[in-house]
Amino acid sequence: MSSTDPDVDHALAYPEPPASPLWHRQGAKARxxxxxxxxxxCELLLLAQHKPRTHRRAEKPACSPT
Known part of the structure; x- marks a missing residue:
C-alpha cells in the first residue's frame, strides 16, 4: 500500500460466499x-395497516392514482 491509502484492513474475518444462482433471474421477466x-x-395495503383489524371495508382509501 502507498502512504496515501487509508489505513484499512481489507482482510475479512471469513471469506465472502459466492453469489447464489437464485439471485439472478433467468427467462422471461414478470409482466x-x-x-x-x-x-x-394499494387499497389492500392500506386496509392491512389499520389497527385494530376490522372486518369493515374502508369507504374511500387515500391512494394516489398513478
Whole structure:
C-alpha cells in the first residue's frame, strides 16, 4: 500500500460466499401490473395497516392514482 491509502484492513474475518444462482433471474421477466392491479394492491395495503383489524371495508382509501 502507498502512504496515501487509508489505513484499512481489507482482510475479512471469513471469506465472502459466492453469489447464489437464485439471485439472478433467468427467462422471461414478470409482466408489469395494470393500473387496476396497482390500485387494488394499494387499497389492500392500506386496509392491512389499520389497527385494530376490522372486518369493515374502508369507504374511500387515500391512494394516489398513478
Amino acid at each position: 408489469p401490473l395494470t393500473d387496476a392491479q396497482k390500485q387494488r394492491n
